[in-house]
Amino acid sequence: MGTNLSSILTTKEVSFDVFTNKKLVVDSYNILYQFLSTIRQQDGSLLKDTHGHITSHLSGLFFRTTKLMKEKIKLAFVFDGAAPKLKKAERERRSELKKEAQRKYEEALKKEDLELMKKYASRTSVLTKEMVEESKELIDALGLPTIMAPSEGEAQASFMVKKGDFYALVSQDTDGLLFGSPRIIRNLSVSRKRKKPGTQTYETINPVVIDLQENLRMLNINRDQLIVIAMLCGTDFNIGGIKGIGPKKALLLVKKHKNNFDALFREVKWNAYFDFNWKEIYNLIKEMPTTDNYELKWRKIDSKKIKEILVERHDFSKERIDKTLQELLLTQKQKGLSDFF
DSSP, X not given: OOOOOGGGOOOEEOOGGGGTTOXXXXXXXXXXXXXXXXSBOTTSOBOBOTTSOBOHHHHHHHHHHHHHHHTTOEXXXXXXXXXXXXXXXXXXXXXXXXXXXXXXXXXXXXXXXXXXXXXXXXXXXXXXXXHHXXXXXXXXXXXXXXXXXXXXXXXXXXXXXXXXXXXXXXXXXXXXXXTTOXXXXXXXXXXXXXXXXXXXXXXXXXXXXXEHHHHHHHHTOOHHHHHHHHHHHOBTTBTTOSTTOOXXXXXXXXXXXXXXXXXXXXXXXXXXXXXXXXXXHHHHHHTOOOOSOOOOOOOOOOHHHHHIIIIIITOOOHHHHHHHHHXXXXXXXXXXXXXXX
């Protein structure tokens, strides 16, 4: 949902060793959009094969995932299902933002301004159905599980973490907290580097864990109140939230009204901003559809299939793919294949 609660959340930097032998579930759409936004040429254009097909997402997915697998981390990937009806307005808003970014990119292109080209190009990312399906195919060839959510992927992933199937949810967003994920991991990158927004420079980063119960305790609130704080600030279902209210002010309002949410939303004049009842969003987040109908099975890597997807279809370097696969298989052999399946 893209709700940003970072200013009131407590995070903890950890070493990669924390995740050794852990099962982590990935919010696939979140990470694929990251790859489309960041893995680009100097002029901002996406990586493509000789047929003009975009490959940035496949490059990020393959090389990032294999690096994490070498660290003895067991990954699974959750994909979004049907979007809630209340998300339609947010999808339309994002579409308009991408059109505006495309217009600004074309203006920068005429001026040959590489910095602006890179800046605006990263905001035009579109994840197509074909790209999603091929990503699933590559994940499957890597021997990793994919799970289809009935609706929001983060809700399904959070459900599985709560069940104990996984240690944590991997996402740059904090929405999983609203769905009850006990832990969220940000910055899960073996390279420990991240490009600074709008620049060509990099900064050193470490993985960060956000613990739900620790944060609720420190904020002295419950999860229902955290959901209300997010709604006041704005979610994908009520874009922009209530004017003038950020996380810190929302926290004060929640503490003032405690669990009397009707009184809180009357005070902030919810009905002046939205033509639907606040309870619609609250209940949607609380009752987002999830399913028990999934299989978690880690299998051996299908090197032939990986090379068919990356080398034969999309012109990836055979030498580089072979080298990566050989290193991964050697790592797994040294550590014992039984640790991976």
